[in-house]
Amino acid sequence: MSTGYVYHELYGWHDTGTHAGLLPADPRRGLQPFRHFENAEAKRRVHELVVATGLVDRLTRLAPRPATDEEILLVHTPGHLARLVAANDTGGDAGDGGSPFGPGALDIARLATGGVIRAAEAVVDGEVDNSYALVRPPGHHALSDVGMGFCMLANIAIAVSAVRASRGVERIAVVDIDVHHGNGTQAAFEDDPNVLTVSVHQDRVFPPDSGFVTERGTGAGHGYALNLPLPPGTGNGGYLEAMRRVVLPALHRFRPDLIVVAAGFDANPVDPLARMMVTAGGYRQIGRMLLDAAAELCDGRIAFAHEGGYDPVYVPFCAHAVIEVLAGVEQPFEDPFGVNFDNQGQQELQPHQETAIEAAEKLVAEIG
Amino acid sequence: MSTGYVYHELYGWHDTGTHAGLLPADPRRGLQPFRHFENAEAKRRVHELVVATGLVDRLTRLAPRPATDEEILLVHTPGHLARLVAANDTGGDAGDGGSPFGPGALDIARLATGGVIRAAEAVVDGEVDNSYALVRPPGHHALSDVGMGFCMLANIAIAVSAVRASRGVERIAVVDIDVHHGNGTQAAFEDDPNVLTVSVHQDRVFPPDSGFVTERGTGAGHGYALNLPLPPGTGNGGYLEAMRRVVLPALHRFRPDLIVVAAGFDANPVDPLARMMVTAGGYRQIGRMLLDAAAELCDGRIAFAHEGGYDPVYVPFCAHAVIEVLAGVEQPFEDPFGVNFDNQGQQELQPHQETAIEAAEKLVAEIG
Amino acid sequence: MSTGYVYHELYGWHDTGTHAGLLPADPRRGLQPFRHFENAEAKRRVHELVVATGLVDRLTRLAPRPATDEEILLVHTPGHLARLVAANDTGGDAGDGGSPFGPGALDIARLATGGVIRAAEAVVDGEVDNSYALVRPPGHHALSDVGMGFCMLANIAIAVSAVRASRGVERIAVVDIDVHHGNGTQAAFEDDPNVLTVSVHQDRVFPPDSGFVTERGTGAGHGYALNLPLPPGTGNGGYLEAMRRVVLPALHRFRPDLIVVAAGFDANPVDPLARMMVTAGGYRQIGRMLLDAAAELCDGRIAFAHEGGYDPVYVPFCAHAVIEVLAGVEQPFEDPFGVNFDNQGQQELQPHQETAIEAAEKLVAEIG
Amino acid sequence: MSTGYVYHELYGWHDTGTHAGLLPADPRRGLQPFRHFENAEAKRRVHELVVATGLVDRLTRLAPRPATDEEILLVHTPGHLARLVAANDTGGDAGDGGSPFGPGALDIARLATGGVIRAAEAVVDGEVDNSYALVRPPGHHALSDVGMGFCMLANIAIAVSAVRASRGVERIAVVDIDVHHGNGTQAAFEDDPNVLTVSVHQDRVFPPDSGFVTERGTGAGHGYALNLPLPPGTGNGGYLEAMRRVVLPALHRFRPDLIVVAAGFDANPVDPLARMMVTAGGYRQIGRMLLDAAAELCDGRIAFAHEGGYDPVYVPFCAHAVIEVLAGVEQPFEDPFGVNFDNQGQQELQPHQETAIEAAEKLVAEIG
């Protein structure tokens, strides 16, 4: 078992400034300068935990390279790339007013996208069995012509397009477990029946008006976008049921040649940017299910790309658990918060969660 | 309308150290040093917002004084006080292993408790119409013989006992809207029919095993403890319904001489330590309902004591909204996050939330 | 004895962003995002110490108001004001590329300048005996047509001009003990014989090419600018000798009607932005000398305006010592670092420092 | 040319808590909680810069291992080791009240010491040509029976003893360019004529009463300890003269088999913990001189161990410059602060600095 691992210290240098969490600081609006929710800490601490526990010694370090213009333009418009190029010396915003960056950010964003490409290519090429790209900034909200939701470039959509172009991979399934809707990835492939996008997320957090179960892809792609909006407050029970009844069946029907996972950990029980309760133990099981599905369906070819996850303290344990699964670690490192978080009230599946799951479950049969 | 306001810069000096959120940093457990969830930022920023918007000019500053041993011993055992005295030169933990403090912390804790006493006394004495004590450390988890959940002294329980002793106030209702169960306050008065404790909280977050609807007080106090554990994911709709169907009816049946509010803002939509979605707008309405109830029931005598609330960015807007209500501000300062948070999915009352509310509603009739 | 004290929480909201100390973060130049040396901490902590020790109870709080356009234009060009107005919605730089600010910063800068005006007026009006304006951003580097060195508006120069205009004060001496050259104040009055500017600073730190002993004012103002550039490494001994042999004699010859002190504390022994070693004890003596001079020369009329000082830990003790002197505190609060810093090597006057002092001493005789 | 490089993310996990710079936070002493001057930032940012510029690709990563009890006891008393073992579960202080640490710190300290050992061994073994160990906590103040000045274990003294024991290296010269006196290393070898310790430092900063030019070693070691206390305010000129007239001649007389450098960068122009002005350019030249000396004297065998340096912004550029020299980089990465810092006043050699240098220069002739 070999697991590729992408990380670069420059990912932590992406500068989201002194925002008051989500909004630019401004005394006139009562917004005292602070830090952006999307800052370097959570991701840097994932990497440091991976090193501190020795897990890194079980991994194969893969060096990222910058994504090229050609790769970026597989998904984005020339206008969007030009926008980012133009602002690269001064810093600016990726286009939605909520995705700030500093000077040189495009260089870092290219390295993030290139890291996901590298992780996917290494799996397809058999260089490693599976892989984890711990990149920053995230990507799954970026649309073809505009950045969005802290995302500058559509890391995963670009990587999917790149490995299809360069490696001839035909069918790719993207499973997005980030707590927010993977709208950018969905949009990139909405009319493409060869890319299945499945997004399990909290109902209408971000973007505020997408991710409905009724969004199913368009044209030839109809049926190949699948959304499961879960109610706020869903924990391990609901998420695992969603995996069992929606995500895994969808993968089995689609029979991908490669699975790419949008590995957001913002469904954790202390994340500021959502209201879910998935613990490191829950993520471990989700990771295991996805790995098993890959084993059954596509010779184990699965690549994870890090997306959201904003609590600097707990995200590391969630991501670490998933990377342990990828690496086949048999004695997992203990989650010191597990005794608390695993036992919080209503971690188990609730009836109103089951209702939401059933709505998506019905659509699975129409895949393929 | 005059509103008393207690704040002291020393509240920000209470030192919870470099914990990894909740647990002591320890490389052997994978716990990289960081900051405690309960640090100075959220409260200091509440105060700074109150100043920055000019709201402070509508308030009457009340200077806190340290709570005396006599006052503390109204609720706590000599053993607990001795524990805190013993550790005051070195720092230590308030007793449960999760309530760290630094040298001199007892001095600050006394000032916090004394601040709540001051705020309550000023209302009872008619010095102000109502009041807000923005104190730290919090208090509602502290038990008679041990600190707990970041709490060193039971600020509110001590203040309630103190105003009863010094001012002869007979019947006091404590409404605890902190997202965690107000177990300490409940325990302090569990057999006392003259103190009604009502706690609306998220089901089993903290403490992990209390706050059940079945906890109703003991002996003569049976019926005078009321708990409403709401499901994770509850937003403005559920909270306002809980106010209308449980909290306000309970206050009307009890007919207090004074209302004390445990004003935790950790039910906000980005708080790390719970999974609720009450926005500044929601808190404003809750504050308004409580103020109106006080007006009807006890000549407006109501004192708020700050408890939890851990997101440094948004807690200020939540607390500011409540203080504006107390001060009778007619043109509220706009919540810049409102447009996002007020419209997140499932903010409205959900059926499974209503079920939880109904269970508590049934018990209200037995009060008084 | 009454001492006016100006502080506003908004001073801490001035946003200097994520600079790498002095330079904009930029991965291409190796500049990882961090914090600006000139951030809120040092000043906020001065205020918090003043409150924590109870010193604030000896002071008369003076509320600052924003400086008006008219006041600003007493010193600055319309072009500079227009520059700041234009950038007030987006944030920008005050003109030299090293003075960053965020949205709404001009509002804060006006409040800082207005705070110094308020402190000076209160002294002139006899409302208080003396005063201390703890403001931010600083001002003494700002030139008429451009901000500079973290300064947006020339706080002191404007205040001096304003009290001369509004109160008819004739002769004002500005003593600048900030470790950097008070070039902006000097420039504002370089040809004015009624404003004496004395600057004691480290030789060529900032600005890199001004503050020479040969800069003496121009035209009618010749002789009324006095500069004492001290060698790096100067401690209490050198500074006190500089006071005795240069600053105090200059004040005595000039016989001002009001003394304004540019109270920078960046000559402290742990400041990052200079290499001096003046301790809280040293600052206390400097403050005492200036207060005594004011008593002898101008009925005690002296107003202090806070300028630089960048170590968040020690600046508070330095400023606190000076404010204690102003307030006539007899039992000073102990500097906990004094035992270390007061005894570091070469705190006493060194021969090469004396040489520098003598060069300036010779010029004093030509004043007046 | 191959250069070994030791770094481990756990070095950043050493927890010095919420000290007010140097002293434990305590409201009663006016000490607001903050961060310790010796925190992870400066060192972590050195490593990140080494990665960000690509310099890491020119280096040979050497994995550190924990120092064993046997190695530690080569320098320390069993009592000191027992003290650290006893406090390893709770955290504590290394013995002087100014060297705080958290739980598990001994594990990290062992890894730091082991990193220096590894770096030295790799050079002696010819595995690499030279090496740089970027470790934390530092070590050069630790005495045999007590930690001191942020140091838990005497990293360099232990490494020197270890390579002498394990590799039979006979004569080792330790050059300590940290701005504080290398008292611990000196003490470890004070009576040993086979270990030359040379320390160039600021006169009496820390420890307050050691590092005098008159300290020359004891017994057989007389003459083999050499101290050059420079006046505060010394810049590149003074340091380079000190290298030319004292350090290099001493090395040439001693003719070591291995040079170990205590590479502190706290003589930089913005360091809080000293008052010197050595820029990255100055450090580059110092590094070059030492490397050249090693080439001439001991086949290039030189190992650098990171010690102090407390400004998180500029220390990285200083250390990076030295590592570039070791690695033989021909196109150095530009110091973006150089244009400012290199030209500050009195960077060139001053007469009073020369006097101090001459006092040490006279002693060189007496070395073996």
Ligand SMILES: [Zn+2]
């Ligand atoms: Zn997300």
Ligand SMILES: [Zn+2]
């Ligand atoms: Zn709470």
Ligand SMILES: [Zn+2]
């Ligand atoms: Zn200055």
Ligand SMILES: [Zn+2]
């Ligand atoms: Zn040092």
